[in-house]
Amino acid sequence: MPTARSAQLSTILTDHAEAVRAAWLDASSVELRGRSTRGELEREQSDIYDALVEGLRDGGSELGDAAFDQLRGILADVSGARARLGFTPRETAMAVFALKEGLYSLVDDDVRAHLTPLMRLVDDLGLYTFENYADAREAIITEQAEQLMELSTPVVKLWEGIVAVPLVGTLDSARTQVVMEKLLNTLVETGSEHAIIDITGVPAVDTQVAQHLLKTVVAARLMGAQCTISGIRPQIAQTIVALGIEFGDIRTRASLADALVDALREKKRPTSEVRG
Amino acid sequence: MTTTSPTTGTRQPVRDDSDVVRVRQAVRRLAQQARLSLVDQTKLVTAASELARNTLVHGGGGEAEVELVTSGLRTGVRAVFSDQGPGIADLDLALTDGWTSGGGLGLGLSGSRRLVEHFAIDTTPGVGTRVEIAAWAR
Numbered sequence A: 001m002p003t004a005r006s007a008q009l010s011t012i013l014t015d016h017a018e019a020v021r022a023a024w025l026d027a028s029s030v031e032l033r034g035r036s037t038r039g040e041l042e043r044e045q046s047d048i049y050d051a052l053v054e055g056l057r058d059g060g061s062e063l064g065d066a067a068f069d070q071l072r073g074i075l076a077d078v079s080g081a082r083a084r085l086g087f088t089p090r091e092t093a094m095a096v097f098a099l100k101e102g103l104y105s106l107v108d109d110d111v112r113a114h115l116t117p118l119m120r121l122v123d124d125l126g127l128y129t130f131e132n133y134a135d136a137r138e139a140i141i142t143e144q145a146e147q148l149m150e151l152s153t154p155v156v157k158l159w160e161g162i163v164a165v166p167l168v169g170t171l172d173s174a175r176t177q178v179v180m181e182k183l184l185n186t187l188v189e190t191g192s193e194h195a196i197i198d199i200t201g202v203p204a205v206d207t208q209v210a211q212h213l214l215k216t217v218v219a220a221r222l223m224g225a226q227c228t229i230s231g232i233r234p235q236i237a238q239t240i241v242a243l244g245i246e247f248g249d250i251r252t253r254a255s256l257a258d259a260l261v262d263a264l265r266e267k268k269r270p271t272s273e274v275r276g
Numbered sequence B: 001m002t003t004t005s006p007t008t009g010t011r012q013p014v015r016d017d018s019d020v021v022r023v024r025q026a027v028r029r030l031a032q033q034a035r036l037s038l039v040d041q042t043k044l045v046t047a048a049s050e051l052a053r054n055t056l057v058h059g060g061g062g063e064a065e066v067e068l069v070t071s072g073l074r075t076g077v078r079a080v081f082s083d084q085g086p087g088i089a090d091l092d093l094a095l096t097d098g099w100t101s102g103g104g105l106g107l108g109l110s111g112s113r114r115l116v117e118h119f120a121i122d123t124t125p126g127v128g129t130r131v132e133i134a135a136w137a138r
């Protein structure tokens, strides 16, 4: 597409901006009903549209051209945000493809010839969006895998006879289970009689997480070990109380350091005085 | 641009564990935007976690809608969890502390009701369940 043609397309898009954008917005609002508000879509589309018009005016003809740098940036942002919000690739790509609905409103035989390359370019935008969606998806998966790695070997021996596990991040059932099993195994392997579970890094404790904690403490006790939960922050404490979860006679301490001091103190006493 | 302009609401599927995590993250993001206190954020996120999990486990999956709301001068967050599952035959029983039909703690429904300012449940046996919660900045 020669530069003059690009400039011409830019003029067409500017002249018919209102009609094209209205049809585009209608088409994508139907497709994304309930996922995005019309206002959000409109903001997003006005960014994309402006960048497209400017890119064409600056002589851009293929998406890879420098004139479309800004447009590609916007599309990458939009797709990344969609992936994070759980949109499907189709929903993500549709928001761009729906621009063609806006272009159809312009078509008569005379302009059709001019519009064909533009149609092709729009298809390209959609595919580009799709690729970025997939990349962002990949990043999320990598992030989660890293979290899992982090959680898969966090049990540490703090002292002779004392092991601790710092729980970090969002805990789902599977992950919590893995960590708890690891803790119990480490108790046996190291012949420890104290376990400290530190939840300073946990943003929320719901009944499922609480149930895993309770089960672990009971299991540890059955094995003759004393278990302390440390690092319960004020907002977590208030939530646990309101939720109605009872930790019963389970020992809790404000910080991991407090819990360690306690465990050390207890080690000095004769075994018979240590309550299981 | 989309990444910097605030999102005012989302509708998300609740089909597996990772969806529950995503719903929880969306609720936390909006609760921060609505400027809820840290305690209220944590309470709302925890309630959302309970209800999303109920949608998944008891309702057989469904969806969650989370949005910013205003009431007078106050800004808040509303979350709606809905499924087309078995519904709840005896709601009073289900709302009793410690009652569970499975192996749970039985504190999800009754506990979430205490965690948020607004709690409404609509359920029909054989049709499904819809739970709506909301919390506002003070």
Ligand SMILES: Nc1ncnc2c1ncn2[C@@H]1O[C@H](COP(=O)(O)OP(=O)(O)O)[C@@H](O)[C@H]1O
Pocket: A207, B050, B054, B055, B058, B059, B083, B085, B086, B087, B088, B094, B095, B099, B100, B101, B102, B103, B104, B105, B106, B107, B108, B109, B110, B111, B129
């Ligand atoms: N969305 C739902 N669909 C059907 N039944 C539900 C739903 N949510 C809750 N229930 C019923 O209410 C009971 C109490 O729920 P809850 O307090 O969360 O306890 P738990 O999930 O630990 O069993 C559940 O055991 C289940 O029988």
Ligand SMILES: [Mg+2]
Pocket: B050, B053, B054, B104, B107, B108, B109
């Ligand atoms: Mg529950």
